[in-house]
């Protein structure tokens with residue numbers, strides 16, 4: 001059975017007090033039993049506090065990024081070893097905001113993937129087409145290339161530490177969601193692409209999350225699709241009630 005996962009990417013939101021408040025609310029309100037593994041990704045400065053607060057709860061913690069080098073003169077950057085040393089063993093890589101705003105290329109993301117996997121971290125690998133790609137009917141090519149160039153160099157053994165997050169850029173923070181059918185069509189394509197390259201076991205086991213304007217109102221229908229194994233949630237992860245409504249929709 002594939003793991004179902006709901007991850008909240010808090011992006012550059014929530015200071016220390018607000019982080020504590022949201023975590024308290026999540027801890028208090030999260031149902032005793034959920035069908036999905038639940039993860040939150042606060043900003044770097046609040047990660048250690050989140051790890052401490054969420055100890056002995058069912059909620060895991062992820063970082064939003066990591067630097068590819070082991071360490072050194074990289075002002076402002078954070079290494080995998082630093083994350084591991086505070087108990088963070090999951091990292092989001094390849095997010096479209098990192099690609100578009102911070103010029104992260106497939107080659108750089110592939111490097112970051114290697115570093116994270118070397119440190120036995122779980123990678124939530126994000127990818128997805130822009131609106132122009134979909135309008136020109138090039139979305140399958142773009143998605144396949146992002147997968148091949150950013151991820152397909154890893155070993156078969158590494159796949160147990162990889163979660164995929166398909167996030168069409170045109171649906172991120174726009175309020176416009178891919179239809180459940182569009183999500184399913186792409187998730188199925190992604191799984192078949194993995195099947196061709198890595199075989200049935202890996203294709204059937206890897207969790208593929210959908211991200212892009214998931215809300216309590218549309219979550220259930222999207223998650224009902226057979227190749228959608230959960231969600232990577234942005235805006236709606238910033239309110240405990242909305243996030244938990246999405247968690248219970250799966």
Ligand SMILES: O=C[C@H](O)COP(=O)(O)O
Nearest residue numbers: 009172173212213234235
């Ligand atoms: O990482 C999360 C995605 O960028 C989705 O963000 P959103 O739910 O605000 O559209």
